[in-house]
Amino acid sequence: MSAVETTFYRPPGVVDRLTSASTWETGARHWPSGEQQTLTCCRVVNETHDVKTFEFRTEDGLPVRFEPGQFMTLSANVHGQSVERCYTISSPPTRPYLVSITVKRVPRGVMSNWLHENMKSGNQLRAYGPSGAFTSTASAAPKSLYLSAGSGVTPLMSMTRASIDLGLDRDIAFVHSARTPADIIFRQELERMATLAPRLKVFFVCEATGDKTDWVGATGRLSLPLLSEWLPDYVDREVFTCGPAGYMSAVRDLLREGGHDPARYHQESFDISTGVVPEPTPPADGAVQDTVTVKLSKSSKTFTMSASETVLSAARKAGVVIPSSCSQGVCGTCKTKILDGTVDMKHNGGIRDREVQKGFRLLCCSRPTSDLVLEL
Ligand SMILES: Cc1cc2nc3c(=O)[nH]c(=O)nc-3n(C[C@H](O)[C@H](O)[C@H](O)COP(=O)(O)OP(=O)(O)OC[C@H]3O[C@@H](n4cnc5c(N)ncnc54)[C@H](O)[C@@H]3O)c2cc1C
Ligand code: FES
Structure with missing residues (x-):
């Protein structure tokens, strides 16, 4: 018999609706999904010898609205370089004022070791999301x-x-x-x-x-x-x-x-090392250019790339820094608007249909099918 005896009233039909963050109030204002926030670390908990939980609050104390199972993309400056990685929110949406992530140290891993060694109460980092469909x-x-x-x-x-x-x-x-x-x-x-x-x-x-x-x-x-x-x-x-x-x-x-x-x-x-971005669909008429030119509208940079590469990987080779994390179309970090041109995108749930309709694509899983102009 369990130590505490409990009797539950379960209103028929409302159980799953009740667990959805979108159905209950976390205050009139909240961290809008998809926007960046500065998070301040409030507490660090040692879970096991190589796992820590980091608890954060938003800069202006806004509650965070999310579905249980969703993740945030954290961005930190590690040894002078901007590094982005996804971390699932391990706390529940029922405690919206303090969000936690629980991070396991990965041998030689950049972000997990940096968090374990540097993230302490009072320290800050940038986060965007929450996103993800695993709920x-x-x-x-x-x-x-x-x-x-x-x-x-x-x-x-x-x-x-x-x-x-x-x-x-x-x-x-x-x-x-x-x-x-x-x-x-x-x-x-x-x-x-x-x-x-x-x-x-x-x-x-x-x-x-x-x-x-x-x-x-x-x-x-x-x-x-x-x-x-x-x-x-x-x-x-x-x-x-x-x-x-x-x-x-x-x-x-x-x-x-x-x-x-x-x-x-x-x-x-969570495993990005084995993640595979599916191969592009072969063109029906074989008319795709082998080499394309990519222009960045804000920085006026231009580079050429092979049509068989993803835009993200070609941009990296050309020295263009585009925020990214999972490299397999899951996290949405590399979402960028395409102002001109077309790509073949094979994502794994990291972008919504309405964002695609507005011209956004995930560059980590998009291969060009023409010259491109990106809003970057
Ligand atoms: C949706 C999602 C949710 C996630 N949620 C969580 C979570 O809740 N908790 C959690 O702990 N993790 C989570 N992850 C994983 C997390 O995002 C990171 O991938 C993980 O922490 C490792 O990042 P890192 O920067 O420490 O390692 P990285 O630096 O990215 O290295 C990863 C691996 O590659 C190897 N490697 C790196 N560079 C080289 C090199 N030059 N040569 C050979 N090998 C190399 C490293 O040794 C390591 O094994 C999640 C991932 C996703 C996509
Ligand atoms: S880097 Fe995660 S979707 Fe592109």
């Missing part, structure tokens, strides 16, 4: 399965925290994979939330026990027999997955093998 609020599924590994826990944590803050007794099974018990991020909080919400079930699986010889939980990798033992009804659940690319591909295979409907599977990748 459970769009789904009205009665039962969910959250599968995460490593720092991939962050979007699912925001979703779970929101559900708990709103007093919603949603049927959520949260299965987190870690290298060792010492690497489990948010372990105590997840266990505490599971005692508060009778229908939240939390499971951990560790690849190895590490120094914790008293670990009595599951060891090894997540497998179909383990999942079926914990959750015999997993095929009935809407699945949300986040973690390293290898983990997500293993999870997808495992679920497919177990008969889970791929249409009810949602995932977010």
Whole structure:
């Protein structure tokens, strides 16, 4: 029996609507989505030996409106260079005045190490967003399965925290994979939330026990027999997955093998190293120029590039700095208006249709099909 006994009133039909940030007030004014903000660090929490949570407030104290699972793009000056990276908001939208990100140190990684070493209470950085479509609020599924590994826990944590803050007794099974018990991020909080919400079930699986010889939980990798033992009804659940690319591909295979409907599977990748910008569509008439000229309207710079390259990568080679982060059409950081010319863009959800209609494109996943003039 759980330590705290709770009875929930669940108004029929309003559960998923209630978790959507867009449906409840966070004050008349808020940080408008898509605009830049200066964030001030208020607190740093050590989560594990290589993971820290950084809590921020906006410069003028405005609440931040977002959907649980969305991310911000942070921009910092690291050793004299402007560096942008995406970080999921790990706090829930129900606590809009203090947004947190939870960052795992990546060996030799520029931004994660800079944040761990430099971001302290009172320090500031620029952020834009929030953006991203990986959120459970769009789904009205009665039962969910959250599968995460490593720092991939962050979007699912925001979703779970929101559900708990709103007093919603949603049927959520949260299965987190870690290298060792010492690497489990948010372990105590997840266990505490599971005692508060009778229908939240939390499971951990560790690849190895590490120094914790008293670990009595599951060891090894997540497998179909383990999942079926914990959750015999997993095929009935809407699945949300986040973690390293290898983990997500293993999870997808495992679920497919177990008969889970791929249409009810949602995932977010943090892994930019394995991210692939799809190849361009071959032109029907073979009429595309091999080399094109790109003009920048504001700086009056001009460079030439091969039509087989992305505009972002060619701009970098030409010494033109364009803000970017994921390089795979996810984060929206490289969004730029095309004033003249055409490109073939293959994005992964980082731009909205209405922005495309207004002439914006993501330069990291756009290859030119004519000479271009960019609003830069
Ligand atoms: C939508 C989204 C949400 C995200 N949310 C989170 C989150 O909540 N928490 C989190 O921790 N991360 C998150 N990430 C990942 C994050 O954006 C960064 O990618 C991560 O922190 C690594 O950035 P970095 O600057 O430290 O590493 P980078 O400097 O970008 O390096 C990444 C990797 O490349 C290697 N590398 C870099 N340069 C070289 C080189 N010259 N030669 C060989 N190898 C090299 C590094 O060793 C490292 O392994 C998210 C990513 C996305 C796209
Ligand atoms: S850099 Fe992320 S969408 Fe282009």
